[in-house]
Amino acid sequence: MNYTAVWAIYSSEMVRFFRTIAQSFISPVISTSLYFVVFGAAIGSRIDQVEGVSYGAFIVPGLIMLSVMTQALSNASFGIYFPKFIGTVYELLSAPISFFEIVLGFVGAAATKALFIGVVILVTASLFVDVPVTHPWAMVLFLVLTCVSFSLFGFIIGVWAGNFEQLQLIPLLVVTPLVFLGGSFYSISMLPPIWQKITLFNPVVYLISGFRWSFFGTADVPVGLSLLAIFGFTSLCMVIIWWIFKTGWRIRA
Amino acid sequence: MIVDIKDLRKTYKGGFDALKGVTLGIKEGEILALLGPNGAGKTTLISTICGITNPSSGSVTVGGHDVVKDYRAARSMIGLVPQEINLEPFNKVIDVVTYSRGLFGKKANPAKIEEILKQLSLWDKKDARVMMLSGGMKRRVLIAKALSHEPRVLFLDEPTAGVDVELRKDMWDIVAKLKEQGVTIILTTHYIEEAEAIADRVGVINGGELLLVEEKAALMQRLGQKTLQVDLQAPVDAVPESLTSYDLELAEDGHALRYHYDTTGESTGITRLLGDISAAGLQLKDLQTDQSSLEDIFVGLVKEDAA
Secondary structure (H helix, E strand, C coil): CCHHHHHHHHHHHHHHHHHCHHHHHHHHHHHHHHHHHHHHHHHHHHCCEECCEEHHHHHHHHHHHHHHHHHHHHHHHHHHHHHHHHCCHHHHHHCCCCHHHHHHHHHHHHHHHHHHHHHHHHHHHHHHCCCCCCCHHHHHHHHHHHHHHHHHHHHHHHHHCCCHHHHHHHHHHHHHHHHHCCCCCCCHHHCCHHHHHHHHHCHHHHHHHHHHHHHHCCCCCCHHHHHHHHHHHHHHHHHHHHHHHHHCCCCCC | CCEEEEEEEEECCCCCEEEEEEEEEECCCCEEEEECCCCCCHHHHHHHHHCCCCCCEEEEEECCEECCCCHHHHHHCEEEECCCCCCCCCCEHHHHHHHHHHHCCCCCCHHHHHHHHHHCCCHHHCCCEHHHCCHHHHHHHHHHHHHCCCCCEEEEECCCCCCCHHHHHHHHHHHHHHHHCCCEEEEEECCHHHHHHHCCEEEEEECCEEEEEEEHHHHHHHHCEEEEEEEECCCCCCCCHHHHHHCCEEEHHHCEEEEEEECCCCCCCHHHHHHHHHHCCCCEEEEEEEECCHHHHHHHHHHHHHC
């Protein structure tokens, strides 16, 4: 294991993050505050409670998930796409490092950034509303696994993407709708019956439901299923990355 | 042999054969220039040795380590300076160079990085962002990155393509200094004068095949051949009797005579020849000499190969 190389990749990725720390910090704070003004104060004041929780608090887990997923995706996909785009990928390929070490460096950094932003949002939210955390360890587990799995997914997108449009395509066209329709801002029991069935095909439902359970102890789907879903998704991404590594797909001709 | 290439073949997905069985041994401490036109397979050869592309068949060892099976040991010994200026634009020079050292698993050594940057006249630019540098400076940064992990074999892919004359001379000095330090250097170029100026051996590659590898001195000997063309006022049908001993060639429909001679020989025989030509009653119109250059040999080889 070439730990020096993993550290070199990880720290240089983090340097980029810290260089723009103001943006990295301020934008989630502002967007979270905006969500609270709109959903919490304006709309939320007309909604009493959702499953025994005040609406303002109810949206916090979904809000965190929304940001963590999009941040993990965009950071990881950009992290590996950028060297491909500017050509510095030659150095990664000619260095005495394994593909696993490359993934560890990039995905580790992207997951760290996403985790940081998740924590920032949680702290910001707790300034507006009282957010109880019933199962703190489960909360951390769901948060970390979501950061890691979506960073792995982002890495795959970054390897696959041939241009900047493709880099944006999956996050915009697939992930954002799935997250919005995944119960970030509502409980699926609020949907018409037919949509309650359809929405179960949305994998993000399981992640948000499990994460919300760790806060309030109530869930749309059983927590076991949520855990299975997140482990399943993580494993799937790992298998795809292993395959990329085996075949050199879009990386090594 | 520090680099040993055996029957290396590379066929790209589309079916293009970029390397058709290259066998080449590179001696420790030498400078080998690989000459070839664009698309000859130079970059593919380097990429395959360095791990950027996978070989289709054949083998390469560096310092005895197979570049595929034992890639960590092999790649640790190799520094690569790519043809394109591929650099992270927003980072500082010193960070970019330090990063490379880390990527190759070497412990941080600021003194070594300082030494390399000073050697390449980059030390006063160490805190500048890469995008602020001129093209020539960026190329130096690429070299600094490749040297940051103290490689024993350095690949320079077209190091002076699109570089001005002064910088090219600088680059040659840098290469000469590295050779003194015992680094084995393989450079690709399509500038023949570059190969002439710095290489110990010259290899000619075209169409994915290595056509020739020869000591530069031996190649230069072939360069000693010159041709003198004597243009005549009036054409002749045949070489006059009195001049047959010169092995002359009739050219331009009898309007000229050609004489081949060796500049490295003790006497070229030109003075005597010219005397004998006028003694034979021929009127001279003009004289021209032509030296076969490495370029002629090269072009000849490449044309022969295409035919």
